[in-house]
Amino acid sequence: MHAQKEFTFNGVRIALLAVVVLFLLLFLVGPLVAVFSEAMRKGLGAYFAAFTDPAARSAIWLTLSTTAVVIPLNLVFGVAAAWCIAKFRFPGKALLISLIDLPFAISPVIAGLVFVLVFGRNGWLGPWLEQHDWKVIFAWPGIVLATTFVTLPFIARELIPYMQEQGRDEEEAARLMGASGWQILFRVTLPRARLALLYGIVLCNARAMGEFGAVSVVSGHVRGQTDTLPLHVEVLYNEYQFSAAFAVASLLTLLALVTLGLKTWLERSGVHARVAP
Amino acid sequence: MTGGGAKPRRSRDVLPGFGLSMGYTLVYLGLILFIPLSALALKAVGGGWHTLAAVLSSPRVLASLRLTFGTAAIAALVNAVFGFLTAWVLVRYRFPGRRILDAIVDLPFALPTAVSGIALTAIFAPEGPLGQFMASIGWPVAYTPTGVTVAMVFIGLPFVVRTLQPAFEELASELGDAASSLGASPWQVMTRVVFPLTLPALITGFSLALARGIGEYGSIVFISGNLPFKTEITSLLIITKLEEFDYTGAAVIAMVMLTASFLLLLAINLLQKHSLKWLARKEA
Numbered sequence: 086m087h088a089q090k091e092f093t094f095n096g097v098r099i100a101l102l103a104v105v106v107l108f109l110l111l112f113l114v115g116p117l118v119a120v121f122s123e124a125m126r127k128g129l130g131a132y133f134a135a136f137t138d139p140a141a142r143s144a145i146w147l148t149l150s151t152t153a154v155v156i157p158l159n160l161v162f163g164v165a166a167a168w169c170i171a172k173f174r175f176p177g178k179a180l181l182i183s184l185i186d187l188p189f190a191i192s193p194v195i196a197g198l199v200f201v202l203v204f205g206r207n208g209w210l211g212p213w214l215e216q217h218d219w220k221v222i223f224a225w226p227g228i229v230l231a232t233t234f235v236t237l238p239f240i241a242r243e244l245i246p247y248m249q250e251q252g253r254d255e256e257e258a259a260r261l262m263g264a265s266g267w268q269i270l271f272r273v274t275l276p277r278a279r280l281a282l283l284y285g286i287v288l289c290n291a292r293a294m295g296e297f298g299a300v301s302v303v304s305g306h307v308r309g310q311t312d313t314l315p316l317h318v319e320v321l322y323n324e325y326q327f328s329a330a331f332a333v334a335s336l337l338t339l340l341a342l343v344t345l346g347l348k349t350w351l352e353r354s355g356v357h358a359r360v361a362p
Numbered sequence: 363m364t365g366g367g368a369k370p371r372r373s374r375d376v377l378p379g380f381g382l383s384m385g386y387t388l389v390y391l392g393l394i395l396f397i398p399l400s401a402l403a404l405k406a407v408g409g410g411w412h413t414l415a416a417v418l419s420s421p422r423v424l425a426s427l428r429l430t431f432g433t434a435a436i437a438a439l440v441n442a443v444f445g446f447l448t449a450w451v452l453v454r455y456r457f458p459g460r461r462i463l464d465a466i467v468d469l470p471f472a473l474p475t476a477v478s479g480i481a482l483t484a485i486f487a488p489e490g491p492l493g494q495f496m497a498s499i500g501w502p503v504a505y506t507p508t509g510v511t512v513a514m515v516f517i518g519l520p521f522v523v524r525t526l527q528p529a530f531e532e533l534a535s536e537l538g539d540a541a542s543s544l545g546a547s548p549w550q551v552m553t554r555v556v557f558p559l560t561l562p563a564l565i566t567g568f569s570l571a572l573a574r575g576i577g578e579y580g581s582i583v584f585i586s587g588n589l590p591f592k593t594e595i596t597s598l599l600i601i602t603k604l605e606e607f608d609y610t611g612a613a614v615i616a617m618v619m620l621t622a623s624f625l626l627l628l629a630i631n632l633l634q635k636h637s638l639k640w641l642a643r644k645e646a
Contacts, residue, residue, distance in 0.1 A: 097548070098455065105451040106463070108444050112516050113469050115492075116481035123484050162390045169383040173375065181387070183631075187395060190623050192577030193475075194597040195616045198604065199398035202405050207609055209401055234394055257376050266378035288471075295474025297580035302601060315476040315580070322480050322584065331484075334477040341472035348472070349465045358524065 120338045123331035135321075135332035143309045144317035144333075147225070151313065152293045155232045159289055160282075163240030167278075168270070171248035172256065182245065188237050196234045197302025200227055223305030228313065231299040236292045240285030247281035247356070248274065284348070284356045291344040295337055402620075405613035417614040422590055423599065427618070430596040433507055434575030437514030442568045444515075445522025452523070453530040467523050470516055475580025482513055483585045505587030510595060513581040518571030525567035529560040562637030569630045573623045 124132055135141060166185060170178060188196065202208050204221035214221060221227045255277070259269045275282065297315040304311040312320060314337055321330035352358050407414070417423060452464050470478065486493040486503040496503045503509045533556060541551045579597040586593040594602075596619055603612035 101447060102451055102455060102457060105444070105448045109448065109463055109466065111492075112519065113466050115485050116473070116478060116516070117469070119481040119484040119490075120477060123481075162387065165383040165386040165390070169380055169387060172377055173380045173384075175380075175384075184391060184395070190573065190577075190620075190627050192579065192597055192616075192619055192623070194579050194600050195402070195577070195620060198600060198612055198616055199402045201604060202401040202609060202613065203398050205609070207607070230394070234398070237394060253377060260376050260378075269377070270379070291472050295472075295477070297474060297476040298597065301580075302604065315474045318474075318476050318480065319584075327484075330480060334474075334480060337474045337477050341469065341474070341477075344472045345465055345468055348468065349461075 117338065120331055120335050123327060124335040126331075127328040131328050132332045132335075135329040136336070138329070140309045140312065140320075141317060141329075141333060144312045144314045147228070147310075147312065148294050148314040151225070151228050151232055152290060154229050155236060155293045156286060156289055158233055159236055159240050160286065162237065163244050163282075163285060164270070164275070166241045167244035167248050168274070170245050171251075172253045172274075182242075185238050185241050185245075188234055193235055193296065193298030194302055196299040197231045200230050200234070200303055204230075222303050223307065223311060225311070227303035228300050228311065231303045232293050232296050235296050235299045236289045239289035239292060240282070243281045243285035243288070243356070244278055248278050251277055280351055280354055280356045284351045287344055287347045287351070291341060294340060402613050402616060405609060406617040409610040409614070413610055414614055417611050418618065422594070423596075423615060425591045426594050426596045426599045429507060429510065429593065430576055431622070433510045433595075434514055434572050434578075437511045437518055437575050438568050438572040440511070440515050441518045441522045441571045442564060445519055445567060445571075446526060446564060448519075449523045449526035449530055453527055467520050470518075470520055470581075475517070475578070476584075478516060478581040479513065479584035482516060482581065483509075486512060486585060504585050505589075505593060507593060509585040509587070510582055510593060513585050514571075514575035514578060517578050517581050518574050521570035521574060522564070522567035525563050525570065526560060529563035530556075533559055562633060565633060566630050569626050569633075573626045576619060576623060576626075 136145075166181075169175075170181060201222055204210050204214060204227060206215070206222075208222075210221075221230070255273050256269050259273045264272070295315055296313075297319070300313055301316055301319070304313065304316055306312060306316065306320065308320065314333060318330050318334050318337070321327075321333065348358070448467065452460060452467075483504055484490050486496065486509060488494065488497050488502065488504065490504070493502070493504055501508065503512055541555050546554070577597065579595070582595055583598055586595060586598075588594050588598055596615060600612045600615050600619075603609075603615065
């Protein structure tokens, strides 16, 4: 559409193209190639051994079980937030939207820190938790909380603009025909917004499985117990088990590539990308 | 926004569920965001001004702030230049592989930061393919501030590209063609039309990349080497303070970083409002 029509041999254009392609190859394709070549350095046997290790299995399990809780939490929140923001008028709406965006502006390390200050041993609820022998920090609940914090905006901020664009005519029509609120939500609103919903879930999932900074603050690094996949990568790397570290990293890289593929496909199907971390 | 024009809201609204969804949203935000964040704020000021001043004047903290903000600024500048070129090439040129390049620009968003960190280190470490070359010309990358900058360039690139692409797309079809059909040279079109009109988007992308660089942790800690006073970023220093059970110190440093990124985001918002008005005036 916007392509230039002239076929003149243009030195500037070719130079520009070369600079950009080189830059992207160096900074984006380079790391991808590095992950897989380092992972395969000791051969396929070593590659697959990295996944049968008990610590690796426990990390995979921890990452999956964390994500399985975080996504539904943020999904329900996203739908609730989008329902009131997109379908109703009220004062302070812009403020509410910026508040939902807040976690994007907060360093992941700080996202972990705030939960240590609430639930940690010297935190607000620390003594009380200790009395009841409940562990939040350095345990699974803390990992879930920190991950929820970091991924909170993903689904909401995809749904809100999408549902705003769709207006509320169909919902009102359904209401006038006697549908209940839940019927409207599940049969009219959510089916119409399914692409945005899926987009939000895909991004939330990628971030939840890959989160490192926030989780590393609250996990305590108990090997085989509180190490998620990204933390397991760090531990292996710091123990100089480079091939195993990159093997586990290659699993996360595949996840990232699948995420990119889905994201691109959904954008072609009409979901608008928002500039998000 | 509402389909039916001016409608009475509150209890007479035909659609149900406002109270429930609003209540749930606020309670959830309160539990996940506000209570933890207020714990941070209270902890940071809880030690009083004396502690605050003591933490912030510590040479190690100052060195980490200088490193973090300095390298983030350099990385955001690099991204402003290369992001501008990348967005321009992706919007204006048609070439084989363009769609793949376009999709891959989002890789830093999708790749877990720990993976980016070890991958960049493998490339730029002294024994890595590029690290060897850079060391041979006397400019080692890994375990130096340059390494920190490289990681921040990687993580910040999509912000600039993705903010500029829509701006270029809007512009490309209208003004650029008009200007060149009026006889302007490509260089004139770029400097007099394209650049001024997309400058607000460029500054927004720059600020987003800057904010991300300041807060980044995972992709940096592997390549930086984490030497106190030299290559220790502020995020890592927060973790160090936590491990020493210095919660107040950690909270104070975190508040400084938070304030910095909020001021940045505020500036972006003001700029966007301002530039919208400015563009509207220009078009009128």
